[in-house]
Amino acid sequence: MKSRSLIALAALATGLAFVPVSQALADGKDTYEKVCKMCHATGVANAPKLGDKAAWAPRIAKTTAVLEEHAIKGFKDKGVMPPKGGRANLSDDDVKAAVAFMVEKSQ
Numbered sequence: 001m002k003s004r005s006l007i008a009l010a011a012l013a014t015g016l017a018f019v020p021v022s023q024a025l026a027d028g029k030d031t032y033e034k035v036c037k038m039c040h041a042t043g044v045a046n047a048p049k050l051g052d053k054a055a056w057a058p059r060i061a062k063t064t065a066v067l068e069e070h071a072i073k074g075f076k077d078k079g080v081m082p083p084k085g086g087r088a089n090l091s092d093d094d095v096k097a098a099v100a101f102m103v104e105k106s107q
Contacts, residue, residue, distance in 0.1 A: 028101030031094045035085045040102060046079025048106070056106035064103060071095045 032040070032050070039047035048055035059067060072095050074083035084090045085098075 028097035028099070031090065031098035032101050035087050035090065036098050036102065039085070045081075047081070050102055050105050053106060056103070060103055060107065064099065067099050067103065068092075068096050071099050 037050075039045060040050050043049050048059060070081055072084060072092055075081040084095055
């Protein structure tokens, strides 16, 4: 419970809304809508926008495994991808499902 409180405080401090993640949140579209969309719909921090084939092509070429690793562990290049989109309480499977959803919609 303590870690959930810390996450909520961190979310408040950064201006992000805290939405508890349930075990049932395994569907990639749901994860995208609840977490990833904040950056990947608008291009915040140089995030490739969902459906932008030109922006996604070089990333997809690196393989899904690399995209999943970057999404889970975080990545800095021309922008910033925080680990698990800043939601440490997401499971790796939730993140992988979201990556698969975004790749499918961006090829």
